[in-house]
Amino acid sequence: MKTIRFLLAVAGWLCITGHVGAQLPRWAFASDGGIRWTVQASPAHTDHIEMSGKQLSAIITYGTNDQQELLLKKQLVFPMLRTIPNNTHASLKTNFDGTELPVITADGVPLKVLPTDFYLKGLLRVHSRSNTGLTVTDILYPSVDKAGFIQLRELVNNGPRVCHVQIDSLVREQHTDADKGVYGVYVLRSEVTGYGSFELAPGEKHSLAIIYSARKISTPAYYFSPGYELLRRTAFVQELMQNLVLETPNDTINRGFAFAKIRATESIYDTKAGLMHGPGGGAYYAAIWANDQAEYANPFFPFLGNANGNESAANSFRLFAGYMNKDYKPIPSSVIAEGDGYWNGAGDRGDQAMIAYGAARFALASGDTAIAKQLYPLINWCLQYLELHKRPDGIITSDADELEGRFPAGKANLSTNALAYGAYQSAAHLATVLGDRDTAALYQQRAKQLGADIEHFFGHTVQGFDTYRYYEENTVLRSWICLPLVMGMNERRDATMKALLSPYLWTNNGILTAAGDHTFWDRSTLYAFRGLFFGGATDTTLKYLAYYTRQRLLGAHVPYPVEAWPEGDQRHLSAESALYCRVITEGLFGMVPTGLRQFDMCPRLPATWNNMALRHIRAFGADMDIEVKRVGKQLKVTVTDKGKVVLAKDWNGKDVVQVVLGKQKA
Numbered sequence: 001m002k003t004i005r006f007l008l009a010v011a012g013w014l015c016i017t018g019h020v021g022a023q024l025p026r027w028a029f030a031s032d033g034g035i036r037w038t039v040q041a042s043p044a045h046t047d048h049i050e051m052s053g054k055q056l057s058a059i060i061t062y063g064t065n066d067q068q069e070l071l072l073k074k075q076l077v078f079p080m081l082r083t084i085p086n087n088t089h090a091s092l093k094t095n096f097d098g099t100e101l102p103v104i105t106a107d108g109v110p111l112k113v114l115p116t117d118f119y120l121k122g123l124l125r126v127h128s129r130s131n132t133g134l135t136v137t138d139i140l141y142p143s144v145d146k147a148g149f150i151q152l153r154e155l156v157n158n159g160p161r162v163c164h165v166q167i168d169s170l171v172r173e174q175h176t177d178a179d180k181g182v183y184g185v186y187v188l189r190s191e192v193t194g195y196g197s198f199e200l201a202p203g204e205k206h207s208l209a210i211i212y213s214a215r216k217i218s219t220p221a222y223y224f225s226p227g228y229e230l231l232r233r234t235a236f237v238q239e240l241m242q243n244l245v246l247e248t249p250n251d252t253i254n255r256g257f258a259f260a261k262i263r264a265t266e267s268i269y270d271t272k273a274g275l276m277h278g279p280g281g282g283a284y285y286a287a288i289w290a291n292d293q294a295e296y297a298n299p300f301f302p303f304l305g306n307a308n309g310n311e312s313a314a315n316s317f318r319l320f321a322g323y324m325n326k327d328y329k330p331i332p333s334s335v336i337a338e339g340d341g342y343w344n345g346a347g348d349r350g351d352q353a354m355i356a357y358g359a360a361r362f363a364l365a366s367g368d369t370a371i372a373k374q375l376y377p378l379i380n381w382c383l384q385y386l387e388l389h390k391r392p393d394g395i396i397t398s399d400a401d402e403l404e405g406r407f408p409a410g411k412a413n414l415s416t417n418a419l420a421y422g423a424y425q426s427a428a429h430l431a432t433v434l435g436d437r438d439t440a441a442l443y444q445q446r447a448k449q450l451g452a453d454i455e456h457f458f459g460h461t462v463q464g465f466d467t468y469r470y471y472e473e474n475t476v477l478r479s480w481i482c483l484p485l486v487m488g489m490n491e492r493r494d495a496t497m498k499a500l501l502s503p504y505l506w507t508n509n510g511i512l513t514a515a516g517d518h519t520f521w522d523r524s525t526l527y528a529f530r531g532l533f534f535g536g537a538t539d540t541t542l543k544y545l546a547y548y549t550r551q552r553l554l555g556a557h558v559p560y561p562v563e564a565w566p567e568g569d570q571r572h573l574s575a576e577s578a579l580y581c582r583v584i585t586e587g588l589f590g591m592v593p594t595g596l597r598q599f600d601m602c603p604r605l606p607a608t609w610n611n612m613a614l615r616h617i618r619a620f621g622a623d624m625d626i627e628v629k630r631v632g633k634q635l636k637v638t639v640t641d642k643g644k645v646v647l648a649k650d651w652n653g654k655d656v657v658q659v660v661l662g663k664q665k666a
Contacts, residue, residue, distance in 0.1 A: 025550060026045070026554065026556060026558075027120075027553070027554040027558055027559075028554065029255065033121060033241065033255065034119050034121030035119070035255070035259075035553065035554060035558065036120075037117060037118045038116070038117045039064060039117060039118070041068070044063065044064050044065050044071075045063050045064060046061055046062065046064070046071055047061070047062060047063055047556070047557055047558065048060060048061045048062070048557075048569075048572075049120065049124065049558075049559070049560075049572060050263070050280050050281070050282075050572040051122070051141065051142050052142060052266045052267045052268075052574075053142040053143050053144045053145060053146070053233075053266070054144065054145045054268065054275075054308075055078065055079075055080060055145060055146050055147040055148075055270065056076060056078050056079070056142055056143070056149060056214070057076075057077045057142070057267065057280055057282075057285060058075070058076050058077070058140075058142050058149045059074075059075040059281075059282055060072065060073070060074055060124060060140055061073040062118065062124060062140075063118075064115055068115075069112055069113060070114070070115050070126060070128055070138075072098055072140075072151075073095070073097050073098065074095065074149065074212065075093065075096075075282060076094050076096070076149055076212055076214070077093050077285060078092040078093075078147055078186075079091040079269045079271070079278065079285035080147075080270070080271060080272070080286060080338065081183065081216065082183065082286075082337060083182065084179070084180055084181065084182060086182050086337045086340065087336065087341070087343075088284065088287060088334065088336045088337075088343055089283050090182075090337060091285045091286065092176070092181070092188075092214060094174075094188050094214070096212065100170065100172050100190040100210065101151075102167050102169070102170045102192045102195060102208070102210070103167075103168045103170075104155070104166070104167050105166045106130070106132035106133065106134050106163050106164070106165055107132065107163055107164050108164075109131065109132050111131070111132060111134065111136070112131040113128045113130055113136050113138075114128055114129050115127070115128045120558065121237065121262075122141075122233065122234070122240075122262050122266075123139055123140060123141040123230075123233060123234075123237075124138075124139070124140040124141070125137065125138065126138040126139075126140075132159075132163070133157055133158055133160075133161075133163055134155050134156065134159075134163065134165070134200075135156045135158050136153060136155060136156075137153070137154040137156075138151060138153050139151070139153075140152075141229070141230060141233045142233065143224070143233070144229070144233055144236050145270065146213075146229075147213055147214050147215060148211060148213045148224050149211075149212040149213075150209055150212070150224065150229055150230070151209065151210040151212075152208075152209045152227075152230060153207065153208050153209065153210070155205065155206050156200075156203070156204070157202055157204050158202075158203075159202060161202065162199055162200065162201050162202070163199070163200045164197070164198075165197070165198045165206060166197050167192070167194065167196060167197075167198075167208055168192070168195060169192055169196075170190075170191075170192045171190070171191045171192070172189065173187060173188070173189045174187070174189075175187055175188075175217065183218075184216065184217060184218070185217040186216060186217065187214065187217055188213075188214050189211075189213050190210060190212050190213075191211050191213075192208060193208060193209045195208060207226075209226040236266070237262060239306075240258075240261045240262055240265060240304070240306065242616065243305050243306070243618060244261065244304045244305070244581070244585075244614065244615075244616060244618065245258075245615040245616055246258070246584055246614055247611075247614075248609060248612040248613075249608070249609050249610075249611075250542075250546060250609075252546060252549050252550050252553060253545065253584075255553060256549035256552065256553045256580065257584055259553060259559045259560060259577075260561065260577035260578070261304060262577075263561075263577035264297060264300065264304075264574055264575070264577040264578040264580075264581060265304065265308065265309050267279070267280045267574035268308045268309065268312045271286045271338040271339065272339070273315070273319060273335075273338050273340075274315040274339075275308055275311045275312040276288055276315065276316065276319075276338070277292075277293050277297055277298075277312040277574065277575075278574065279292045279563075279573040279574055279575055280571070280572065280574050281568060281573050282571065284573070286337065286338045287336040287343075288319060288320070288335050289333060289334045290333050290349070290351035290352075290354040290355050290358075291333075291349070291351075291402040291575075292573070292574075292575040293312075293313070293316045293358075293575065294316060294317065294320065294354050294355045294357075294358035295355075295357055295358040295419070296358075296523065296575040296576075296578055296582075297309075297574065297575040297578040298313035298316060298317070298358045298359075298361075299361035299362050299365060300578040300579075300581050300582050300585070301313050301362070301578075302365035302367070302618065302619040302620070303581075303585050303619045304618060305616075305618025313362050314362075314371060314374070317355070317359050317362070317374075317375050317378055318374075319335045319339055320335065320378065321375075321377070321378040321381075323335075323342070324377075324378065328381075328385050328388055330347075330348040330352060331352060331355060331382070331385075332351070333346060345404075346399065346404035347398075347399030347400055348398045348400070349398060349399065349401055349404060349416075350398040350400075350415055350416030350420075352382040352383075352386055353382070353386060353396070353416050353419035353423055354402075355378065355379075355382050356378075356382035356383050356386070356419075356420070356427065357419045357420075357423040357426065359375045359378055359379050360423055360426035360427045360429075360430050361426050361593060362375070363379070363430055364429060364430055364593035364596060364599075365593045365599075365619040365620060366596070366619075366621075367597055367621030367622070368621065369433075369434075372430060372434060372596060373434065376430065376431075376434060379423070380427075380439070382423070383420075383423060383424065383427060383443070383446075386423075393453060393457060394452075394453030394457075395412045395453055395454075396416055396417050396450075397411055397412045397416075398413065398416040400413075401413050401480070402523075403513070403521075406513075406567075407478075407513055407514055407517075407519075408471065408473075408474070409470065409471055410470070410471025410472050410473060410474065411471070412457075412471060412472070413470055413471045413480075414454070414468055414470050414471070414478075414481065415470075415480045415483055418480075418483035418486070418487050418489070419483070419487075420450060421447055421450045421454065421487050421489065422486070422487040424443045424444075424447035424450065425443075425444075425447045425487070426593065428440045428444045428447065429594045431443060432595070433595050433596050451489055454489065455489075457472075458470075460474075462474070462475065462476065462481075462499070463475075463499075463504055465495045465496070465499035466492055466495040467495045468481045468484065468492065468496065476504075476514055476515040477499050477502075477504050477505050477515040478513065478515075479505060479511045479512065479513050479514070479521070479524035479525070479527075479528065480524055480527075481496055481500065482496070482500055482511075482524065482527050482528035482530075482531040483527065483531070484496065485497070485528075485531030485534060485535045486530055486531040486534060490535060493535050497532055497535060497540075500532065501544065504516075506544070507520065508551070509551075510522060510525035511524055511528050518566075519565070519566065520564065520565055521563065522552075522561045522563065522576045522579075523563075523575075523576055523579055526576065526579040526582075526583055527579065529545050529548070530582055530583045530586055532544075532587070533583065533587030533588050533590070533604050534586065534587050534602075534604075536604065538605070538606050538607075539606050539607050539608070541587075542606045542608075545583065557570055560577050561576040561577055561579070561580050563576060585614070585617075588603070588612070589601055589603045589604075589614055589626060590603055590604060590656075593619070594658075595620075595660075596620065597620050597621065597622075597660065597661040597662055597663065598658070598659060598660040599619075599620065599659055600656050600657065601626070601656070601659060602654070602657065603626070603628045603637065603657075605630065605635060605653065609630075610629065610630045611627070611628065611629045611630065612627075613625060614626045621661075622642070622661055623642050624639060624640065624641045624642075624646075625638075625639070625640045626638075626639050627639075631650070634651065634652070635650070635651045635652070635653050636648070636649070636650055636651065637657055639659050641661055641662075646659065646661055646662075
């Protein structure tokens with residue numbers, strides 16, 4: 001079995017290196033920044049995508065059946081309508097299989113909808129022909145701030161004669177059991193608007209909508225305007241497209257980055273405890289995690305500048321800080337149920353290292369002194385907790401890692417220690433900004449010592465590579481050996497890079513969690529890309545990132561990074577999309593916050609590119625552009641803030657560039 005898995009891994013490696021051609025993409029670019037799948041006369045195909053608003057999330061299964069008819073199924077999740085027991089997964093959920101759609105006839109003939117193309121860009125649009133003279137366009141999208149999901153359907157008479165159209169009225173309403181809801185009875189409803197009998201002249205259109213909603217029985221029903229909700233959703237997506245804009249010669253990476261901004265930002269829920277970014281996936285809502293939110297997503301939001309993202313990040317740290325205590329018992333891994341509970345079922349997963357690292361990075365990138373002061377006590381508390389869990393050899397212990405026992409992690413793992421190293425570094429910068437120079441010096445010293453201890457304990461030859469063991473008894477390569485590269489620890493850089501991209505770990509689905517296994521989690525693949533770029537393996541990493549992006553954006557399951565396989569059926573968890581964006585901001589552009597208005601960077605311009613730019617970067621209180629251009633044998637780096645040139649210099653492509661934007665916010 002191990003031999004078979006190794007051969008499969010080799011096949012994945014060969015796809016990247018060009019020795020074997022990768023599968024042709026199913027999807028193609030649309031001219032307006034979306035992507036489109038043009039349906040061919042081929043076997044049935046279905047896929048699923050998650051779309052979210054502040055009050056609900058929708059997982060839509062779409063595609064064609066064996067008769068080439070439209071297939072649409074909807075799982076709707078209402079995070080603030082809590083069920084009993086009120087645990088992590090206690091969001092009200094319901095499924096719709098298509099039987100809630102109204103019967104439509106054209107001149108007495110029941111309408112059969114036969115898709116010609118599917119389109120994605122923050123919504124799902126389906127163009128279809130039919131067995132009549134009507135063509136059909138369906139647009140599916142969530143409300144941005146209400147507990148409603150809408151399928152808007154437009155019928156067009158493309159025939160030569162007047163067509164009589166009959167649309168049935170159909171309302172379905174379900175009342176849940178009072179003893180199964182935290183707030184009593186909930187009302188689930190699907191309702192058709194635009195029904196009736198109509199005469200459509202050639203070329204004439206008619207629109208109807210199916211509106212899905214849920215509410216407490218004590219809350220009055222809301223009137224949804226499908227057109228207005230579509231405008232709101234479109235405006236939300238358009239705003240994201242105008243900030244943190246990536247420009248490179250690789251259109252696939254540009255568009256993959258643009259799409260990742262959508263998924264990273266839409267999964268934010270307006271709970272009674274404030275805005276809470278949630279992973280999603282049908283399971284994780286109205287709750288925050290030390291890894292998904294504090295470590296993965298929160299440090300990204302200042303770069304995008306989305307108000308919801310920044311507020312949800314600050315709020316998550318406020319919620320975590322509520323669990324600080326004088327006895328230094330661990331902050332729980334997750335705050336759940338709109339802030340009413342917590343989960344710590346895996347013990348200490350290195351959560352304090354995750355929180356300290358993410359909070360320090362977020363505070364610096366926010367550019368806001370008030371936020372920095374607010375988060376500083378939480379960061380200090382977490383770092384003191386880590387000190388109390390150091391062994392005599394300087395290594396920090398934890399019960400598990402973010403995989404929560406799915407794979408062995410020993411009594412002390414590389415992930416917790418590498419994150420702690422990064423946390424000390426960023427916390428030292430933050431302490432300097434806040435005038436706490438003694439603490440800054442202490443954290444710098446602790447980072448240096450921990451780096452040496454990591455090298456001494458985890459540095460190891462594994463499967464022939466002079467890289468890192470993940471824990472003391474570890475004998476096979478693990479994906480998280482990428483973390484030292486992410487944190488700028490380069491003692492074993494070259495061998496670690498080779499190990500990550502070797503047939504032991506790399507497959508056509510990214511990097512395996514452990515050599516010899518078949519499980520992959522996109523989060524470690526995305527961390528690896530970031531570390532590989534940050535470590536300087538630019539041209540090699542570009543090939544792998546381009547392949548990965550093509551698969552996730554244009555392949556069989558699109559358009560976002562996924563959680564894992566086989567667990568979860570490759571759900572579109574939100575924080576993985578934030579990690580994709582950080583491959584670009586912190587990997588390709590090499591940005592490292594060092595102050596509220598300053599950062600280091602070392603952009604990695606690939607040899608096949610003559611330029612790249614990241615525009616409208618909102619971190620550090622700025623509206624900043626970074627441009628890197630090849631001029632002869634040299635590179636030129638230009639940084640502007642609000643149109644004013646901050647830095648313009650010829651550059652050798654290797655040395656770290658220090659950027660200071662000006663005075664800090666009061």
